[in-house]
Amino acid sequence: MLRSLIRLYLIVVIGGGLAIAFVNTSFSQLFHERVTQTERDADRTYAFVLEDYLQRHAGPERAAALEELKKHGSEGFRLMTTDEVEPLVGKRQWRELRDGKLVLDYDTTNYYLPLSDGIVVYARRGDSTTVEIQAFAYALLALATLLSVVVWVHYHWRELRKLEAAARAFGSGNLSTRAQSSTKSNIYELSQQFNEMARQIEASILHQREMMHGISHELKTPLARLEFGLALLLQSPESPERQRERQLALCKDVRELDELVTELLTLSRLEQGEGHLVLMQVSVDELIDSVAASMSNDVADRSLTLSVSTTGMTAAGADVGSLAARTPGARTPGARTPVARMPVSRTPAYHVCDPKLVARALLNLLRNSTRYARQAISLSAATGAAGTLVLIVEDDGPGIPLADRSRVFEPFHRLDSSRDRHTGGFGLGLAIVRRVALVHGGDVRLEEAASGGARFVITLPALALPLPANGSARQDVARHG
Template structure:
């Protein structure tokens, strides 16, 4: 936001500077250089002596009178050839000199004028020029006056602009803060502006948009929560009825069907649990923060999934400088466990888990398998809820397309990101990047909220 107004200020100052130059150039083109006019007025005494005293003398007295002027004035008047002078002047001034006019040189505080046009003063006088130097020319006060004038004009423009833009700046800063908080998950926040504020219509539209988004998300969350909880009741009844049926019927032929029914009920229970966990991440982005050892947490994730990973070789590589991390340990372990489960489904033989610290202190966790990999065009969609690349294979291996969605939300809640790349061994490589952040900073961001600890590992 500050950059916007700095650019605006720079644009205003540039416009004033360009306008100043344009005014000066325009006046010079149409009316002549104002500095030359001032200098000519300041040198008017010497010019008057030359035109009214020296030039009025006869042919024999002209040089005598010129010498008298040299004696009584501080100005120095020399007779010099005309050709070197013409070489120093531009075309306009050269024409003035050839017409017998006075040509002012403001920089050197002097002027040039031809002795005469027809050689009547002395032999060769039409080829010589009077060069008057050390004239009382001082345009500095004029320049200071002009500078003061433009400064006053600039201030008269900038002060109202600053007053006018300051209200916009404060309003836009307030909107920026509201947008940041809304993007962070605080859906109740609204922009507070007065009706006379210039950004009030924009703030109203933003509030309407926020209210609409909040209502849609609330409706989605309520629907997901309600459906998940409503499913619990028929599942419980099915479990109870199945147990009664198992006790009442001792027919061995029914046992496989009952086992299949139990598997279906377990799958429904797992689906409901996944939906509830996903809903918790959507509803509450706060974290139950603590400082924990990274290598130990990753190792415990692998150990807890031995029943899933037992048919694969899991290669772990943790750098010695991993140290600790400040975050929600349960949530991060859930994300890693979901990735390990996903790798176990598709890996052919091996899984690689690597963790290291970057130079800036951020944490990078990489998980790779030697499975079939993920097409480049599908690498973003796999994090969408219920999206599955191979539905028939998922039905045989289990899964509902929610594990990766939960993993991505868990990583995003810590300010990190997860991306999918092509692995070195042909499979998928998941790279998790977690920013370097201290425990004190995390505690400052938001208070500890143990309500999120309900996510199962």
Template sequence: MRRRLFGSVRSRATLGATLVVAVALLAAGTAVLLSLRSNLVGEAGTQAERSAREVAADLAAGTAYGRLSLDDDDQPVQVVDADGRLVAASEKLERISGTGTDAVRPQTPGGSPVEGDDDDDDDSGSDDDQSLEPGEIGRHTTFHDGSATIERETADYRFAEVHVKVPGKGALTVYAGAPLSAEQSAVNTALTVMLIGFPLLLGVVAGVTWLVTRRALHPVEGIRGEMAAITASEDLARRVPVPDTHDEVARLARTTNETLAALETSVERQRRFVADASHELRSPIASLRTQLEVAAAHPELLDLDGAVADTVRLQHLAADLLLLARLDAGEGPADTRVDLAALAREEAAGRTGVTVDAPDTVEVAGSRGQLGRVLANLLDNAQRHARSAVTVAVRRDGGRAVVEVADDGEGVPEADRERIFERFVRLDAARSRDDGGAGLGLAIARDVAVRHDGTLTVLDAPAGGALFALRLPLA
């Protein structure tokens, strides 16, 4: 079930989109929380520093400890001398941590609470404190995080540490805190919103992606269903639906239909070929069988010449069918140099009424056997239709070799000049099969020419007959 669920494109797309959005939201949420906390903590630190410097300014001005304004309810303040004794603090402060001392009640040098000013001039303290002049406040502020309890309410604070040197009191350190409750409240609110909103947003993203992907893949499901029906019915005339869009799915559907059309044409051509081949083979086989049966019953009536002629015809037809089968299977021509002039003279030798005009060497790359078969088929066709003469011309025309086979017969009607290259086609219905052949010669010649990157066309000959022009790339 799990493999089936995540095996679909829609499920994987939905899961992928949801994960990407979840990672993006997590990163963005983390950045927002960190930025929000940093800003709010910075504001608390600024407020704490302002309070600490106000107290330090009062001390630098000579204000006594007991007269310092330290009664802000939400801002605990401590003043510590160079010996670490608490000399002044907020009155309502009950507990504190994160500062230089945990004491919340001022102490005298002897250990008793401070009643008034400590007039002893104490110049002890840190090196930084000793560098200050009397009445001078340190420029640097150090921040600490801690907590404090004021009127039984404990909260977290951001403490600012400021140094000041007071005449008659020595180096003092002021700690002032600003509450972090606003920062904590804002961060908690933002976190709560994210924890509630992010799952809802992820659910919306997953739902939208699921629906959009379903809509986008609906045509693909239609194509798949139609292809399954075509496979089951073996009806190659059917076509898959093409969506009314201009996207990849529409192009897939059109390409699929083009493939089906090509497959239908190929299968139909193969069926026609098998039917025509069986029909062509039936006649000479039946004739040969009849002659053999007559000869078996009446040896004196044996037509040996007819039997040999039928056997030769069967041999030629089988050779033609085998060559067509190899060409249909995609057999490519050999990459050898062939002199068409010499090949034309060789094929024309011994034929009555055939003249060859090939003064120069004209070489092409290909199969000598297949090209020789083309010339032989063209010469056979020309001799069957010529009144008296057949002419073969071999020449160069730019980057191509041209072989022209012309006869002085009746020619080929313009409407039939492509149909004659179809298999098993005969224009002369009254001509006997023995005289006219099986109708495969020109089809074989055209297929061989195409597989040699060439063309084979028929035109009107100067003498009034047909002129077959074979054009091939020069080697």
């Protein structure tokens, strides 16, 4: 604190000293006319007596009279002719001197008093303030400044010490530490920024810990099965058919591990932000149709119905017809159609996004819905405010309790109800959906469908292409990797 106090005090004292010096040297010239008039008014009687005294001692006696005056003051009287005074003053001062007025020089330290016979009396202005008084005044000013700086520094130093203690505690591992500052403090905004930073860091570290715990848990089960299966293959003599079954089970565990690693890598890339986005202008109808076509077999295998809802024109300009008529997996006449198109709200013809990531998010939502839907799933696209693209996936399953909706997008989070680990998956699908929405600058929310099931709503804002698109604006999004 002492070092900061000394630095601040030196800055204040030096700044104040420079200001005082500027006032003393420059203000007399800036306000010369006003100072001159004030001097005339203040010394009117003195000038009258001096002029009368010198007029009564004209001729040879005037020099002796001036010497007598010098004995009684420090003005340094001297007689000058008007020709000698002219180069020492300005034109305006010279005219005022010719008019019989007292004038001051530019420094306002000397004055010239014209007499009636043309002689000019030169003298120094008397200064009633002594050097001791001036020194005492400046010392008092410096002391007052010091006290003010000490009070100011002490108040803010106390707040800074609180912030320093909070930062030290947070750095030592106490992640719940927050800075406590008064709302009247000048560093209140800084402490709030520190608290927000601490909150985000705490949330990030806790998230990473949960991720590591979840990854460890997910890897442990297939690895244990692999270890057990390999031990059985090496030790137990079994028939070729039984060994074949065990080998297939081991391959299944390896594929499960590969899927988990792929999901984790995808989530990791998405958490790095917009650097991995490949933006392009995409036909919304083609994107939706491609996603629905990829899910048609899964939907049919589970005896479900997928309704695709968009309206408008295809990229080629033709009316959009029934998707079931051109979707692989559509059933023969008379059988239940697994995918059907139902025109509803207005959908933009094109939207700028990363088609692979958006398709991945929609596929994750649809796969999630196929696990829990009883009979029907719907996929729809519509236009929101300011040109946003709204994508909706809902099912008629058991739904998700309101208390659990805020956590379903967390990695490895599973519910204790019917939507749990036994239905398949690693608990990363919805986390990837959320990250896809966030890297596009949008969001995703979970609502309750009219049927009581889950309703996921992805909102993607209108984006601009980073570079002019080459070739056709329509992009092939049939492959989503």
